[in-house]
Amino acid sequence: MNDDRMRGDKLLCEVFKSPRIDEMYLYVDKREGVSRVPEPLLERFGKPVPSMTLILTADKRLGRAQAADVMAAIREKGFYLQMPPAKEEYLLDLYRTPTEARY
Numbered sequence: 001m002n003d004d005r006m007r008g009d010k011l012l013c014e015v016f017k018s019p020r021i022d023e024m025y026l027y028v029d030k031r032e033g034v035s036r037v038p039e040p041l042l043e044r045f046g047k048p049v050p051s052m053t054l055i056l057t058a059d060k061r062l063g064r065a066q067a068a069d070v071m072a073a074i075r076e077k078g079f080y081l082q083m084p085p086a087k088e089e090y091l092l093d094l095y096r097t098p099t100e101a102r103y
Contacts, residue, residue, distance in 0.1 A: 011056040011071050016048030023084035025051065027070050036078020045081075 018024040026048055028034055034048055060067040065082055073080040
């Protein structure tokens with residue numbers, strides 16, 4: 001198998017977590033690191049904290065993303081940003097509830 005085809009099937013990926021935003025992760029090609037991640041995103045993300053390194057294949061199971069989508073984004077843009085999970089609607093209501101008592 002030639003090198004191009006091998007690269008198409010697998011991707012050595014490094015995952016960083018954000019020190020600023022809980023459950024936000026940045027997936028990048030390990031060979032490139034964060035070199036292709038836009039500066040404004042890195043400023044918001046904070047100093048990337050290494051979380052794990054893994055070999056991605058299109059059929060690999062990931063918690064909140066499709067591996068094929070992650071691989072495509074890394075190849076196209078240089079990174080994949082995993083946002084925190086959406087809050088449950090009833091939890092959002094807690095933030096909307098007035099904090100002062102009304103009688």
